[in-house]
Amino acid sequence: MKILLTGASGLLGSAFAKAASRRQHEVIGLVGNYAGNVDGLARQESLDLSDLPRLEQFVLELFPDAIVNCAAFSIAAECESQPEASERINVALPEKLALLSRHLFARFVHISSDQVFDGKGAPYGIGDAPNPNSQYAVQKLESEKKVAAINPEFASIVRIPLLNGNSLSGKRSLHEQLFRSWSQGLATPLFEDEIRQPCLTGNLADALVELCERNDLQGLLHWAGETRLSRYEMGIQILDHFKLPHDLVKRTTRDSDPRFAHRQADLSLDLQPMEGKLKTRPQAFQDQLDALNVPPPCRDWYNAL
Numbered sequence: 001m002k003i004l005l006t007g008a009s010g011l012l013g014s015a016f017a018k019a020a021s022r023r024q025h026e027v028i029g030l031v032g033n034y035a036g037n038v039d040g041l042a043r044q045e046s047l048d049l050s051d052l053p054r055l056e057q058f059v060l061e062l063f064p065d066a067i068v069n070c071a072a073f074s075i076a077a078e079c080e081s082q083p084e085a086s087e088r089i090n091v092a093l094p095e096k097l098a099l100l101s102r103h104l105f106a107r108f109v110h111i112s113s114d115q116v117f118d119g120k121g122a123p124y125g126i127g128d129a130p131n132p133n134s135q136y137a138v139q140k141l142e143s144e145k146k147v148a149a150i151n152p153e154f155a156s157i158v159r160i161p162l163l164n165g166n167s168l169s170g171k172r173s174l175h176e177q178l179f180r181s182w183s184q185g186l187a188t189p190l191f192e193d194e195i196r197q198p199c200l201t202g203n204l205a206d207a208l209v210e211l212c213e214r215n216d217l218q219g220l221l222h223w224a225g226e227t228r229l230s231r232y233e234m235g236i237q238i239l240d241h242f243k244l245p246h247d248l249v250k251r252t253t254r255d256s257d258p259r260f261a262h263r264q265a266d267l268s269l270d271l272q273p274m275e276g277k278l279k280t281r282p283q284a285f286q287d288q289l290d291a292l293n294v295p296p297p298c299r300d301w302y303n304a305l
């Protein structure tokens, strides 16, 4: 299958490229500013995804069988500070890809987020009402509605949780950010009252490849890991895995600072119907840790311990 992948240099996109190429798919990856090579791509192009006419020309020339949209303005603070630029990537881009995939009769897999929920009613099923409380979450919800309305026949919209994994920069994912502050000598405060259900990028990528290969899972879907746990528990398990001391994290709560008051308490997801229909299984947090590397920017610090 010829798959067009946007955000190929991102945390999730780079994992998808590897997973899809292992399944013998031809993956054509679009990157933005990333200058290196992404493993698993049959072809890699640099293209500004806010340039929709250029994107349209590229897609129509390529004529893919499936489009997987992993591109995003994925840092919530950047969506607050750059509302228009983020709207172009988080809303206008998936809207355009939904139109193009409908035109081409191509499968379309669009990635959304657990952040569309307010955290007061977990676990959230696909029928539960979203209540976004940030610019990022508002944009994600808007993208879901547009994609579902434009392309109900060929589009799957997958809400996903906090991601575990190894990014190309070594700075993007949960454990990479923790390593960064640890290597700078900072003990990291982590909430014991913020529950998430993290997922490994490789496991999610396998599930997304399955979605591309199937025609019977359209509309809103949820995917996550198997384990619900607090940020503090995540930190402790990551420290144990890398044999680091527990005093590198500090247990705290969301009410410790007014800046954190808006953070959702519990964003656990109910994974039906996706879980019941895929060969890929949700993975326990402990099993996800085996795939994590010491981030390259922190290797000298770690090896010197």
Ligand SMILES: NC(=O)c1ccc[n+]([C@@H]2O[C@H](COP(=O)([O-])OP(=O)(O)OC[C@H]3O[C@@H](n4cnc5c(N)ncnc54)[C@H](OP(=O)(O)O)[C@@H]3O)[C@@H](O)[C@H]2O)c1
Binding pocket: 006, 007, 008, 009, 010, 011, 012, 013, 030, 031, 032, 033, 034, 047, 048, 049, 050, 069, 070, 071, 072, 073, 074, 075, 089, 111, 112, 113, 114, 160, 161, 162, 163, 164, 172
């Ligand atoms: N990471 C998480 O924990 C998490 C949690 C829930 C949902 N999600 C969702 O999962 C999806 C993937 O997230 P991620 O963490 O993998 O994102 P990421 O690591 O921040 O990667 C974003 C990707 O988008 C590309 N991109 C952004 N603006 C672009 C532009 N104007 N032109 C071309 N490319 C552009 C970037 O390209 P360059 O870097 O090459 O410029 C990069 O490949 C997103 O929809 C995100 O909202 C992520």
